Amino acid sequence: MKYSAVKYCDIANGEGVRTSLFVSGCRRHCPFCFNPDTWSFDYGEEFSQQIQDEIVESLRPRYIRGLSLLGGEPMEPENQAGLVDFVERVKREYPEKPIWCYTGMTYEELLGRCRTEATDRLLSCIDILVDGPFVQDLKDITLRFRGSSNQRIIDVPATRAAGQVVLWQGDPDFAKHSM
Numbered sequence: 560m561k562y563s564a565v566k567y568c569d570i571a572n573g574e575g576v577r578t579s580l581f582v583s584g585c586r587r588h589c590p591f592c593f594n595p596d597t598w599s600f601d602y603g604e605e606f607s608q609q610i611q612d613e614i615v616e617s618l619r620p621r622y623i624r625g626l627s628l629l630g631g632e633p634m635e636p637e638n639q640a641g642l643v644d645f646v647e648r649v650k651r652e653y654p655e656k657p658i659w660c661y662t663g664m665t666y667e668e669l670l671g672r673c674r675t676e677a678t679d680r681l682l683s684c685i686d687i688l689v690d691g692p693f694v695q696d697l698k699d700i701t702l703r704f705r706g707s708s709n710q711r712i713i714d715v716p717a718t719r720a721a722g723q724v725v726l727w728q729g730d731p732d733f734a735k736h737s738m
């Protein structure tokens with residue numbers, strides 16, 4: 560698997576100060592995609608042991624709230640396979656630090672036609688899933704942590720326990736996920 564960027568001390572892609580990993584490869588090709596350079600699976604650098612170790616180390620300070628996964632498309636089959644061992648390692652080493660994942664697929668698609676051998680392992684580690692494609696007609700710059708109103712911020716552990724989608728509530732001051 561390749562990745563296009565790692566942002567340290569990122570405050571835009573999830574709650575708090577985070578390390579964000581942008582993986583390469585996305586077949587969806589949404590109009591007005593925010594990151595079309597990353598559509599190619601060959602774009603960027605190899606996701607080597609060295610960068611994995613660097614990311615894990617970056618999560619150590621108390622002020623770093625957690626890891627965010629973006630793309631490209633982290634849930635493309637190749638990227639699920641490329642991420643799963645690493646995500647399990649992060650969960651093992653920092654069980655208290657929430658993992659966010661941004662995907663253009665819906666949660667229902669991940670359980671259906673987009674499911675791979677790695678999907679259940681990934682979903683058991685991911686705390687928050689921001690799902691669905693970016694839709695330009697539904698763009699709303701007042702939304703917190705997402706670009707268009709069709710996208711949902713899903714509490715994955717609660718969703719798996721309930722057997723139906725449970726939206727993340729987060730800070731009560733931001734319960735509507737808008738500002």
Ligand code: SF4
Binds near residue numbers: 663
């Ligand atoms: S799913 Fe994300 S990375 Fe892929 S085309 Fe859509 S906005 Fe771009």
